[in-house]
Amino acid sequence: MKKQTVVIGIEMHCELKSNSKVFSTAKNGYSVIPNENIQALDMAFPGTMPMVNMKCVRDALKMSMILNCKQPEYMYFDRKNYYYPDLPKGYQITQSTCPVGVHGSIEIICDGKPVKVDIADIHLEEDTASLDHLDNMSLLDYNRCGVPLLELVTEPCLHSADEVMAFLEHIRSIYQYCDISDADTKKGQIRCDINVSIMDEDSKELGTKVEVKGVDFSGVRGTIEAEIKRQIALKEAGRYDEVEQETRRWDEETQSTIRMRSKVDAIDYKYFIEPNIPKFRITKRLLDDIRQEIPVLAYERRQKYLNEYHLDEENTNIIIKDIKMANYFEECIKIGLDVKTTANWLNGIITSYLYREDITINDFYLKPEYLKQIIDAMNEGAISSKQAKEIFSKSLEERKEPKNYISNDNKQVSDEKVIEDIIDNILSQNEDNIRAYQNGKTNMFDFFVGQVMKETKGKANPIITKELLHKKIDK
Amino acid sequence: MNYMHKSIEEIHDALKKGEVTSEELVKESLQNAHEVQDKYNAFVTIIDAAQGGEVNDYLLSGIPYAAKDLYSTSGVLTTGSSNTLRDYVPFFDATAIVNLHKNGAIDIGKTVCDEFGMGAYGNTGHTGSVLNPWDPTRSCRGSSAGSACAVASGVVPYALGTDTGDSIRHPAAYCGIVGYKPTYGMISRFGVLPYASSLDHCGVLTRSVKDAAIVVDAMKGIDPKDMTSWDSSKIHLYESITGNVKDKKLCYIKELCDINNYKNPSEELKKHLKNFHDVLEKIKSLGIIIREESIEKYLLDAISSVYNVIAYSEATSNLSNMTGIVFGPRSEGKTYTEMMKNFRTKNFSPLIKRRFIIGSYVLQKENKERYFINAQKARRLIVNRWNELFAKYDAVILPVGTGPAKYLDMSKNISDESLIPLEEHLQVGNFGGFPSITIPDGFIDELPVGLNITGKCYDDENVLNIAYAIENILGYQNQIAKEVK
Incomplete structure (x- = not known):
């Protein structure tokens, strides 16, 4: 046939x-x-x-x-x-x-x-x-x-x-x-x-x-x-x-x-x-009056997210499913948040919170500008990603702006001089390990990072720490 | 003193002066109703529990009236003169009824009509034929037969009717009274049992033009529940009646009114048309200009068929809700089809069933273009032709029917196809939604005959004013039927 x-x-x-x-x-x-x-x-x-x-x-x-x-x-x-x-x-x-x-x-x-x-x-x-x-x-x-x-x-x-x-x-x-x-x-x-x-x-x-x-x-x-x-x-x-x-x-x-x-x-x-x-x-x-009420539809948003925002297909498809979600997302991008970071937050912690509370994003307390307070603090190194999550929960629980929880106490250590001193101190006690690292035992790098974190109770800015460490031991 | 024989203005004055109370009027009206019921079978329901009401500045306050049994009346049996609804008591009022009651009007009864308004002789209602109060061997004409009978015999000063083909205006002529249907949509049809929605009109039967104006003023008004209703708040029918008609222009149609157009005309027809022409001469003395106009014969011949096709089509659809499932006495059956079929077979009269079959036939896919669509086109042509007349004239004036009331025993009536256009031309008023009023214009062998005045849409004030002037010169207002034989 x-x-x-x-x-x-x-x-x-x-x-x-x-x-x-x-x-x-x-x-x-x-x-x-x-x-x-x-x-x-x-x-x-x-x-x-x-x-x-x-x-x-x-x-x-x-x-x-x-x-x-x-x-x-x-x-x-x-x-x-x-x-x-x-x-x-x-x-x-x-x-x-x-x-x-x-x-x-x-x-x-x-x-x-x-x-x-x-x-x-x-x-x-x-x-x-x-x-x-x-x-x-x-x-x-x-x-x-x-x-x-x-x-x-x-x-x-x-x-x-x-x-x-x-x-x-x-x-x-x-x-x-x-x-x-x-x-x-x-x-x-x-x-x-x-x-x-x-x-x-x-x-x-x-x-x-x-x-x-x-x-x-x-x-x-x-x-x-x-x-x-x-x-x-x-x-x-x-x-x-x-x-x-x-x-x-x-x-x-x-x-x-x-x-x-x-x-x-x-x-x-x-x-x-x-x-x-x-x-x-x-x-x-x-007809003109009605036409004005037509929102940007999922299909068009999809093109925009993929081609303009360069967001991956999977995240795009999840966000465009719901216009409220998509609107929230776009608002975040508009006020300067990073596309990928926002998508990760939205499709991760925020979605599970909404699901747990059985509410829609329109009833979500953390408006884009509040979310920005958290993400900005994280990017500036003022808080760690772990702290960011804690602040997220606290802010929702107590219905207070996230900035209230971002104090100097739990601020990351980003001062290069302070971190360098700590690194120098650690390196001076681990000459064997430095040699092992330089001879190809690359996972030893994480050991040094761990030591710095241990010394600073996790507050050292990981990016600065890594940069300084590389500078000092990559020969 | 029989107050129910007087005009609305006179009764209102008597109430205002305290000569009579509303309670006394209701009592008198109910007593008249029972007498007329025994003699002529005008009522489905006489509301014996009706009570007098407040009398205020509204002309209709405290005055009894009757309504055709197609008007839904909350808590009062509303049958449409059909076995399908023989036990049906609505839980809401028709808007026209609501409006009348706001004016203080008092409903004393529901009148017999042809089943769901379908029928020409007032003889298809489930409670039997209505007899003509001038001659009980004759018909009041349909379908507002009971309302015409009640008004003509002095039970009430006015009664509500509905008009799909000529159901107000033709019975008015047979009973020697006034029948007025205003422009389509001026009175809301909400709550009125439908026959053919695009042709159905509400209206009133009275004994004078002024009374008709007073009642319709009270019934009309835009209604959100009827999308075809329109705002007529600037139209004041009663107030606009001046009697000043000098230089108004009327025309009549040669093909309908010239006796030479009829082969072997009956004596009755000769007298009817002669009377009409005599009346035209009298009208000219009012300063009204009257001209003869010609209308293509094929258009006049089409009127009755166009009506049948459109009205029966809409009727078959409108009455598809009569299944006995939601309301009405439910029939037995093994399946729902059987239940519906048994209910409809048993309860509808043969005339209605015939109309349903024609309606279904002309709507069938293979027939629709030929019958239904063509009927719509012909309707448009006829309406356009009448509108051409209205561009030159204030109104068209024509005799109603071919003579006085016909016999209820149909074998005694002459049937002649060439008379159909003259018999049915009032249907044009329904095609176009035109304001149209019938008034008595004389007697033939002691039985009343009427003439009709039809104007262009929304020109109700002008039409009534002309009718009022003519009524004055003819002098048949407020006439009460008396049996002649």
């Missing part, structure tokens, strides 16, 4: 962050108590009407701009009509005629290589209620009903599970950077419909498209890999005609996809423009 090219298109649904739902004033928030965050509209009581949440519209337009999509002249919505118990109105308010964005594209990095992903459209819509199926009954929880969703539809332009995951992570990061969504995969805020097909490598004709619907973020990779394997196996066995244009679902337990229905039975959603939401103009002013 010829080598197969995999073609994947993704529909990524992400729950948006907002105070209220997209068309009602009920709270948009997770609740363990069913049917707590609801208004009459969310249960489709007769006579209720949608009210558009402008925060959601702005966020949707923002995302449209980030994805380099074309924004429409007017904002309006459509009804997607179908009957299902989780859809109380009997239709979903969505956008099909005129989505907030069409024909976009974005570059992502996969395996260190840039990949261009084409965006078919992005549109704002409402989520459905959630159903809980018990043995002899089903329970309905309308908390989720009307929660704002952004659905992003790619062209069939992805070719592997790796590319899809890189794409999803990239988009997740944008959502989080812009505070449009927490994009919390553990809370199921991201769900995907995945279209997979295979074709001969040299073919120009796409194979039969199979759709796997409603896949949780955690199931995406498994779904794609299983579906590719299934389709290739059928093709190898000469049974490719059994790959049908159909809708399947991902089964976590068996790690396989299971047939739901044929595309022939596809529902006709009878779309038409939502008459209860008058169309409104999307002005250039509104």
Whole structure:
């Protein structure tokens, strides 16, 4: 069999962050108590009407701009009509005629290589209620009903599970950077419909498209890999005609996809423009206003850290994950801290502290200028790295600026004259060892450093000590 | 003394002077309601517990009214005259109701309509047909049949209606009263059971133009709960009625009003159109200029089909929430599909089901372009054509329907396709969201007939003022129905 090219298109649904739902004033928030965050509209009581949440519209337009999509002249919505118990109105308010964005594209990095992903459209819509199926009954929880969703539809332009995951992570990061969504995969805020097909490598004709619907973020990779394997196996066995244009679902337990229905039975959603939401103009002013709110995104920061700051890949990737972390980092660099040192502090002691305290960097007491007090003192030799860590903890514990703990008492001995005297004294008592060192026993150097430290109770500036020692014994 | 037969201004004066109390008015109104219910079946609910209220400077304070059963009333049964909602008690008021209650108005009943406002004869409601108080063998016309009946028979001075095709303005003509639907969005539709959202209007049935102005002044206002509502705070309908209409310009449409356009016209139609032209002559004496205009026949012929396609499409979607799951008497079934299907099959009337099927059909992928999209385009063409008239005229004046009230026994009515444009032209007011008012303009064989005045959007003050002047010269204001046979 010829080598197969995999073609994947993704529909990524992400729950948006907002105070209220997209068309009602009920709270948009997770609740363990069913049917707590609801208004009459969310249960489709007769006579209720949608009210558009402008925060959601702005966020949707923002995302449209980030994805380099074309924004429409007017904002309006459509009804997607179908009957299902989780859809109380009997239709979903969505956008099909005129989505907030069409024909976009974005570059992502996969395996260190840039990949261009084409965006078919992005549109704002409402989520459905959630159903809980018990043995002899089903329970309905309308908390989720009307929660704002952004659905992003790619062209069939992805070719592997790796590319899809890189794409999803990239988009997740944008959502989080812009505070449009927490994009919390553990809370199921991201769900995907995945279209997979295979074709001969040299073919120009796409194979039969199979759709796997409603896949949780955690199931995406498994779904794609299983579906590719299934389709290739059928093709190898000469049974490719059994790959049908159909809708399947991902089964976590068996790690396989299971047939739901044929595309022939596809529902006709009878779309038409939502008459209860008058169309409104999307002005250039509104777009400019929204554009200003877009922060520098992870992808751009990554380039900057690698190329301008010359920070290594590993540290870069950790820092850009969280915009708050990245902002803190950049603030540090701005006030003159060293890139590598800051990265080490940030990804080491600071991260573990934040983790332990379960807080974010925004709630971290040591603002960049406080951190600078510690690092500067260390660089000046006023404190040792061990002392720096002690001051770090103390400052956080007592909520006092680090400079309060940097006194002359525990100051490093940096006076060359003082260190030289001590070195001379030690050397005069160790003539055999000097000879051994000079004859090639190089690890003897550390012995001398150790002796100086012992004499100064660790306060001698190690750099000066080493310099002087080299000067005196390197013959 | 029957205060409920008087105008709102007169009742207000009597209340202010202490001639009567609000409590007495409510009592009188409730008693009238029961009598009219026995005779004509106008009410789904008569609120016997209704009580008098405070009388203040608001013209509507302390005065009873009735609302079409499509208006949600908190704590009061609201059925939409449908079996699907036969037990439904809303926990919120429609915004229009809230606004009326801020004015001190007192709701004494919910009136029968065609199921969810769908129907032309007031005979599809789940509690039976509404009979015409002028002749109980005839229809009040739909869908605001009960409201028209209650006002015409003097139960209340005004009753709320809704108008998707002509559901306020046509019953008004059949019952010899005034029916006014203001510009689309002037009154919030929040809490009003929908039929077809892009065509649905709230409005009122009264016995005089002034009363209509007073009531709509109280009902209207921008509402955050209805995004199609708009700020009309600068519009004061009642205050702007001066009666000064000199040099106002009206037109009528030749193709609808010229008897020579109808093959084998009935005597009734002849009388109706002759009456209309006689009335036009009287109106000219007010200094109003009236001209004849011509409208392309294909546009007039399209009106009724455009209405059917758009209204039924929106209706099938709007009423998809009727599944019996969240509200309404839930049906049994092994699966959710069965539950929904049983509920809808059992509870909707055949007329509504027919409309749902047409609505679904024209929205189907393979039919949408041909029917639904084309209907939208035709709607736009018709509205544009009417707006061309409004560029030259203050309003269009036309006869309502083809004559007086039709028989409830449909076999007795003449059906003639060439009459459809004349029968249905008021739907244009819904296509364009135009302010539109029907007033009585005479009698044919002792039964009332009406004329309609429709103006351009937001020009409600002008439309009402013209209607008021014409009403004055014709003298049919405050008329109470009396059975003629």
